[in-house]
Amino acid sequence: MKKLFIVANWKMNGSKKSNEQLINYINEKIYENPNIEVIICPPFTYLTQITKLKTKSIKMGAQNISESQNGAFTGEISGSILQDMSVDYVIIGHSERRQMYNDTNAVIAQKFESAHQNNLIPILCVGESLNERKTGKTLSVVESQIKSVIESTRIELFTKSIIAYEPVWAIGTGETASPEQAEEVHSNIRSIIEEYDSNIATSIPILYGGSVNGANCKDLFKMNNINGGLIGGASLNEEEFVEIYQKAERLINE
Numbered sequence: 549m550k551k552l553f554i555v556a557n558w559k560m561n562g563s564k565k566s567n568e569q570l571i572n573y574i575n576e577k578i579y580e581n582p583n584i585e586v587i588i589c590p591p592f593t594y595l596t597q598i599t600k601l602k603t604k605s606i607k608m609g610a611q612n613i614s615e616s617q618n619g620a621f622t623g624e625i626s627g628s629i630l631q632d633m634s635v636d637y638v639i640i641g642h643s644e645r646r647q648m649y650n651d652t653n654a655v656i657a658q659k660f661e662s663a664h665q666n667n668l669i670p671i672l673c674v675g676e677s678l679n680e681r682k683t684g685k686t687l688s689v690v691e692s693q694i695k696s697v698i699e700s701t702r703i704e705l706f707t708k709s710i711i712a713y714e715p716v717w718a719i720g721t722g723e724t725a726s727p728e729q730a731e732e733v734h735s736n737i738r739s740i741i742e743e744y745d746s747n748i749a750t751s752i753p754i755l756y757g758g759s760v761n762g763a764n765c766k767d768l769f770k771m772n773n774i775n776g777g778l779i780g781g782a783s784l785n786e787e788e789f790v791e792i793y794q795k796a797e798r799l800i801n802e
């Protein structure tokens with residue numbers, strides 16, 4: 549039976565009031581299940597609030613990490629601070645950070661290393677733009693994004709890491725990759741990792757992200773090489789997010 553990961557990326561959204569409502573609702577509907585990992589990634593400032601509100605069936609994630617360890621880096625948050633705040637996971641290389649904050653492959657590799665140095669599990673995001681898909685570059689773009697991290701760090705670090713395939717054209721657009729389109733890239737990601745280590749290639753969770761919702765998640769999660777979803781917009785809607793969780797639960801029990 550495969551394990552599914554349901555990761556909520558709240559991005560720069562929320563308020564103390566709306567967070568409380570959302571987490572209370574999720575707490576009521578989500579049960580501890582060894583085959584489903586629910587991870588909430590709120591803005592940094594709400595980490596403490598969510599940690600206090602959540603039940604233990606929910607894990608905490610951050611949306612970013614500094615590539616530096618500590619010191620004079622105004623406005624940054626280090627891996628050791630995240631660890632101190634009881635964070636378990638961290639999203640690295642989200643396309644919004646690659647595009648808007650100059651997170652290059654080199655910086656992403658440093659952040660990936662820093663996550664591991666602080667016992668955080670990185671969720672490494674990769675994915676092509678619309679133009680790259682249209683010009684047949686999807687697989688080569690994803691390959692270079694993954695290989696640049698492997699070659700700047702070590703393949704062993706991927707034993708305790710997650711990859712999220714997020715086609716840029718599907719993020720926040722309402723347009724989802726078809727299960728077959730996603731599966732093609734996911735299985736290709738396993739082949740890339742297999743060049744380095746076949747055990748890691750089989751075991752690493754690979755999530756799909758890009759307009760996942762209650763209606764389309766089941767067909768995506770059913771695919772052999774898809775181990776759950778990284779969910780943006782739909783994670784801010786309590787009913788939609790719980791519907792995704794419940795569909796995952798049904799799939800696990802089928």
Ligand code: PEP
Nearest residue numbers: 719720757758759780781
């Ligand atoms: C994301 O933020 O990683 C994401 C996939 O967003 P959305 O679900 O809104 O497309």
